Amino acid sequence: MTNTPKPNDTFMRGCWYMAAAAHEIKSSQTVHRTLLQEPVLIGRDRDGAIFALKDTCPHRGTLLSRGLFDGTEVECPYHGWRFSTDGQCTAIPSQKEGQKPQAEDIHASAYSVKENDGIIWVFIGCGNETGDLPSVPAVPAIGTRFQLHLHRTFQCNSDLAITGLMDPAHGAFIHASSLWRGHRDVRDKEKAFSPIEHGWCMDRHTASGNARAYRLFLGGAPETEITYTMPGIRIEHATTGKVTYCGLTACTPITTETTSVHHVMYWDVPGGALTRGLVKLMASRFIGQDADAVKDMRDGQAFTPPTILVEGADTQIRWYYRLKKEWHQAQAENRPFQNPILPTTLKWRS
């Protein structure tokens, strides 16, 4: 046992964050998202291309997403300044010729944005990026297709939301269910882990014998692999060889006290709307249980920090804080991130 490092609630920058599911951003429409306390307008032009701008007008700061978008240009609702999707101002209706500034002098901030696997990713930089941006998170493509997107706002900082994803010992308690596992159904676990770029991987293994829902859904004895990458992305890939399931969970800080938790699911298991409906019901219940659990933890930790990280079951939580610290140090020293995780076998009971 050891004392936890004090959770650092500052954000991680220089990363891609999930902002929305692709189907949420319709052609010729814009939406507002708050990402790491930054207001972001995300839009799709009439040709289907996605774009993202800082959602404050360079003139007097009004939310641009409250204005009009004709599929080509965003028009601020307050004085009608117009902007192309790369942020260049194209019209200032109040200005006479020769007055300063003119439209060509004004530029709204734009974000790098990518659409991949049915997900919209927005890059939140740290200000000293040089060269190419990192690649966007991607799910293993083989045999999977987009099925569901669930979203919930967790009332806690992103550290609590993210570490909740990598905590293997709460399942039998918070998620106790006859379909999944109960309080008495706790078994010895031993899993091999390897470092990967910006995170670690729970190496491919046969899914736990007490994960009944998994076996029911995929049939047979699925093998599964789980990766965690900074800043808070968990990807689970399970396959029987015949059918495949892939789940991507992405935690995006909204503020220092609220976190967007997105869960995107891909599978090629036969079955249509009924399967989707059942999985959605179950996954929503799971996410709701996690949301309630971390909110209670937030409330408890407000009274009694520090907490304890045990050997085995809490090791991944310790890794998370180590990687986050290294992320900030590497940025402060302007050097590449060095993954401190070594290949390890962890043992616990869950």
Ligand code: FES
């Ligand atoms: S505040 Fe946007 S045009 Fe004036």
Ligand SMILES: [Fe+2]
């Ligand atoms: Fe959970």
